[in-house]
Amino acid sequence: MRVIVESSPEQVARMAATFVAALVRKKPTCVLGLATGSTPLGLYRELIRLHREEGLDFSRVTSFNLDEYVGLAPSHPQSYRYFMQHNFFQHINIDQRNTHVPDGRALDFEAHAEQYERRIKDEGGIDLQVLGIGSDGHIAFNEPGSSLGSRTRLKTLTSETVRDNARFFNDPAEVPRLAVTMGVGTILESRRCLLLACGRHKAEAIRATVEGPVTAQVTASALQLHRDVIAVVDEDAASSLYRREYYCEVEQSQQALQAGKLKFGA
Numbered sequence: 001m002r003v004i005v006e007s008s009p010e011q012v013a014r015m016a017a018t019f020v021a022a023l024v025r026k027k028p029t030c031v032l033g034l035a036t037g038s039t040p041l042g043l044y045r046e047l048i049r050l051h052r053e054e055g056l057d058f059s060r061v062t063s064f065n066l067d068e069y070v071g072l073a074p075s076h077p078q079s080y081r082y083f084m085q086h087n088f089f090q091h092i093n094i095d096q097r098n099t100h101v102p103d104g105r106a107l108d109f110e111a112h113a114e115q116y117e118r119r120i121k122d123e124g125g126i127d128l129q130v131l132g133i134g135s136d137g138h139i140a141f142n143e144p145g146s147s148l149g150s151r152t153r154l155k156t157l158t159s160e161t162v163r164d165n166a167r168f169f170n171d172p173a174e175v176p177r178l179a180v181t182m183g184v185g186t187i188l189e190s191r192r193c194l195l196l197a198c199g200r201h202k203a204e205a206i207r208a209t210v211e212g213p214v215t216a217q218v219t220a221s222a223l224q225l226h227r228d229v230i231a232v233v234d235e236d237a238a239s240s241l242y243r244r245e246y247y248c249e250v251e252q253s254q255q256a257l258q259a260g261k262l263k264f265g266a
């Protein structure tokens with residue numbers, strides 16, 4: 001796993017945006033996997049800026065979101081569809097018909113989940129999946145114990161996740177206990193994963209993800225099995241990594257290589 005440590009959440013957002021923007025420029029018809037939560041907000045702001053100031057063109061891009069709360073209508077301010085509309089989609093030139101968020105009010109969740117998976121395949125698969133991480137190490141809503149081969153399905157949220165997410169709701173009793181989420185197996189099929197984390201409260205989850213054993217108890221650790229994962233984290237989120245210095249050395253070599261300045265010993 002490639003680990004890039006940035007000095008601040010703003011720098012994390014900027015670095016993450018360079019990967020997304022490079023893909024959109026190289027492959028204008030790309031399929032993006034998108035995430036909600038506070039972490040990717042800076043990335044979306046930066047992409048909106050690139051769209052406005054540099055003409056980054058999303059008109060042929062397709063997107064699939066990771067998850068949605070069960071029971072919330074798309075118009076509910078805490079639904080993930082609403083989040084995406086207000087924080088990203090309505091500020092860029094993506095065709096709304098090409099944006100996909102699981103339906104939290106599907107009548108038959110099993111059929112809906114299958115259809116969501118099929119749609120991803122029909123679009124040629126996800127080129128780049130943006131991921132946040134929960135303080136318990138979950139990716140999307142794949143809570144500890146989720147099968148590492150899981151597909152899109154209904155998932156019960158842990159009390160830790162419900163507590164983490166209660167800050168967005170007026171009344172904690174309103175926080176949904178169920179979500180429709182892409183599975184770990186679905187995420188692992190993306191061609192590239194971009195994992196973002198900021199803050200000390202993510203440090204333990206990042207350590208377990210990058211350096212711990214692969215375990216369903218930390219579903220993000222399954223990313224160790226993927227051949228192209230880039231974790232962009234701030235200093236606080238990197239603060240528990242044992243091999244932090246080495247990751248920085250790898251980045252320096254990478255940059256030197258790109259700049260043609262790599263020195264070989266005698």
Ligand code: PGA
Binds near residue numbers: 039133134
């Ligand atoms: P956050 O959520 O970005 O709001 O911290 C991440 C997650 O729970 O996946």
